[in-house]
Amino acid sequence: MPGGTTKYYYNNGGVVGPVVTPLTPETITTFTGSGTFNPSSTSGVEVLLVGAGGGGGGNRGGGGGAGGVMYASSTTVPGSPLAVTIGSGGSDGGEGGNGGDTTFNSINAEGGGGAGRFGSHYSGEPGGSGGGAGHAMGGGGGGSATQSPSGDYTGYGNAGGSGGEPSGGGGGAGGAGDRAGGAGVQYDTASPTASPSNVHYGGGGGGGPNSSGGNGGGAQGSTPLGGGGGSHGDARGPASGPGAQDGYAVIKEPEVSKPTGVWRITEVYQYVKDGEWT
Numbered sequence: 001m002p003g004g005t006t007k008y009y010y011n012n013g014g015v016v017g018p019v020v021t022p023l024t025p026e027t028i029t030t031f032t033g034s035g036t037f038n039p040s041s042t043s044g045v046e047v048l049l050v051g052a053g054g055g056g057g058g059n060r061g062g063g064g065g066a067g068g069v070m071y072a073s074s075t076t077v078p079g080s081p082l083a084v085t086i087g088s089g090g091s092d093g094g095e096g097g098n099g100g101d102t103t104f105n106s107i108n109a110e111g112g113g114g115a116g117r118f119g120s121h122y123s124g125e126p127g128g129s130g131g132g133a134g135h136a137m138g139g140g141g142g143g144s145a146t147q148s149p150s151g152d153y154t155g156y157g158n159a160g161g162s163g164g165e166p167s168g169g170g171g172g173a174g175g176a177g178d179r180a181g182g183a184g185v186q187y188d189t190a191s192p193t194a195s196p197s198n199v200h201y202g203g204g205g206g207g208g209p210n211s212s213g214g215n216g217g218g219a220q221g222s223t224p225l226g227g228g229g230g231s232h233g234d235a236r237g238p239a240s241g242p243g244a245q246d247g248y249a250v251i252k253e254p255e256v257s258k259p260t261g262v263w264r265i266t267e268v269y270q271y272v273k274d275g276e277w278t
Helices: 265-273
Strands: 027-031 035-037 045-050 069-075 082-085 102-104 107-109 154-156 185-187 199-201 248-253
Touching: 027 035, 045 102, 045 107, 069 107, 069 185, 102 248
Parallel strands: none
Antiparallel strands: 027 248, 035 082, 045 069, 045 248, 069 154, 082 102, 102 107, 185 199
């Protein structure tokens, strides 16, 4: 017998041989730009999608909303290639622009809402997570969250913070914006099951000036911009710039093990006799 870990399979009375596993190892595919996913498994697939972050507002502007997060711990996909579309981050300055949507297999993770600004258009825009409101003496409303669940997928998004001094932070997938950006949600989808490591997804941008972004890629606000909304990773400080992150997708396919075939009874006898098959 070849070396390796042996698993045993039984087939309704037939004699089915042992197999060294995995025949197809666990596979993790990430997308930071649009592309094509070529599946090797069709069931038990773990998928996490994040829309692009919304842009931060100018002139003591609010923080951009995080991209909405869609997560399925186990779903089915077709056996044929599938398009993955990654949204682009919203524009910064003035009234922050909304982020673009990330889509896969008819599932849509919505882009984050753009932020408001001081002087006009104080309120944040709705989005996967809502944009934060700009500085306003009377306050301005944060944008609402529009991300919804669908089928096997749980949707995450929260509202942006209201205007004030500092301005409102963008909403995050794990919590609403205040002055700081809302935090993202944590998953270990992008790391091997054998040694999982959590990553934050969907952090809101911090309100200007200088409020911190949320874990999940949210950028710190600066002077005069609010921070851009995020899609993945740690919170971003001023050295990385305030811009919004593009969307993100990660697809984890399970390990697949299959019997190598039906074995002759004489072979089975010999393996059992040698203690290699029980």
